[in-house]
Amino acid sequence: MSAVDDKSKTGDETSAPSIAAPNFVNEIIEEDLRAGRRGGQVHTRFPPEPNGYLHIGHAKSICLNFGAATKFGGLCNLRFDDTNPTTEDPEYVASIQNDVRWLGFDWQDRLFYASDYFDKLYAYAEQLIESDKAYVDSQTQEQIAAERGDFYRPGQDSPFRNRPSAESLALFRRMRAGEFDDGAHVLRAKIDMRSGNLNLRDPVLYRIKRAHHYRSGDTWCIYPMYDYAHCISDALEGITHSVCTLEFEDHRPLYDWCLDQLPVPCHPQQIEFARLNLSYTVLSKRKLLQLVDDKLVDGWDDPRMPTLAGLRRRGYTPEAIRAFCERIGVSKRDGVVDVSLLEYILREDLNARAARVMAVLRPLRVVIENFPEGAIEWFDAQNHPEHPEQGSRKVPFSRVLYIEQDDFREEPPKKWFRLTRGAEVRLRYACLIRCNDIVKDPQTGEVTELRCTWDPQSRGGTASDGRKVKGTLHWVSAAHARDAEVRLYDRLFSQENPNDGDDFRRFINPASLSVLRECKVEPHLGTSQPGDLFQFERLGYFCADASEHQASKLIFNRTIELRDSWAKIDGKP
């Protein structure tokens, strides 16, 4: 895991999240404020369970919750919903805090854990029993399940449902004291076994689970269930608007029921929105975990992962992710956002900020025959043509250069602007060259070298006689170039909806990563630091790998290609 180290900010840019765009959640909050409800306060929370890394779907929720708080002058808490010790891990707790901070949000001193409320939750549970709103059921899990009925048949009351509350209380205390085996008893709410909403058919509130909790250790052997713990945690923190995803919609009556039975400080309003789905991507914790466990990717921060850690290592900026979350909006319709929107916003952000450099990924040797051996010309190259204030740098030019193999074709197709025998092109920021001859490997017939001449009158890139060339190529001087490894990342899945079939893993794109080990980059890149972002001119946006890049071994990740309209033309018949 790479530390939070945001190299992506340029000096004059602020990382302050922009004000949340209007959406139906904000409209509800605004209306509450207008009507003077909830004491005129806005207090939200982001409540992850620490059982996996955060992904871009969580970013939507984070932006919504923190964004609403910011927009209305309120607060947003970070709370770990850690009520299931068997799946949770401190590694996740650390990564989640790291990622939320990196995204640009601040919970200040309001970092909470549901596990810190275990005492209070337990005391409330005793109250529930005393007021005959909950009872201890001593049936097996199977019996309870069978009794619950199904969608079409009502449930049946448990034989223990009318157990005297004193008896339930005594049993519950013994559950807590560790006198029973796992599963021997559960605490259930006494609601309505015939409800059409299965969540109200006497849901389990507490279960016995002898598992070591990463925070509370072995203090507890009973743990509260989500429906019971979440609403009370919200109330204890004074949450006004409890925003969650659509699948909790029919849990809302239970959320409200619990709070109605107890003398909690307040009764937050649960509001549900549609979770993010992205084309060519999986966003379920289960599947992401499987990718990691099965080593189909290189960990949670593999640059192909939609995790915030993966996106960060890939070269995404927090600003781009936030802009994306704003742009997709918030609604109750479940849909699939086209990943090309994410890519568009990424390019938009990177185009504005990334310094331009030249790098040759698949080198083809070029000899400038009329350029003296050992001589060097230094040309001035702009760091960012759209931001001249970012200055320029000197790039060395000499007799032997490298250009991209893709930029030469012996038999050029129509509309070919690049190099071919007899053609003239510009080397970016340098000069015009013409290709006179080609050298081939006598065995393979592969083109191994281009023999060219330069026009000394075109120094800087424009011909003295005003003649135009259509093609401009990037290049590096062979003698001055640094070697680099470049990792070309592409979409992890080749199927638009990888969740479609029986096994999402068969849609993994076999070309999602290809490693190029013989790349040549301009000397300037020798001083680049892990995390630095660049545009390799004419190729795409790249970042120095956050964990493996070093001065002695340059490693760049391709964040995203530049749009390539030539590929379209070239691809046509």
Add this chain to the structure above:
RNA sequence: UCGGGGAUCGUCCAACGGCAGGACUCCAGAUUCUGGCUCUGGAUAUCUAGGUUCGAAUCCUAGUCCCCGAACCA
């Protein structure tokens, strides 16, 4: 067959009884020392059927389709 939710360009989001709009994608063109960026133009939508109304994406009625729900997961 039960409960909850949702249906607007290919995709996402707007329009809150008064000209269906924006963004992405796609197509065409201009510009360009990045076949990038930028700019211009174009294509494409109100689930269906009735009703209310001067006027309906919006209100009413009846359908249709899609999503979620039967963990001692969250």
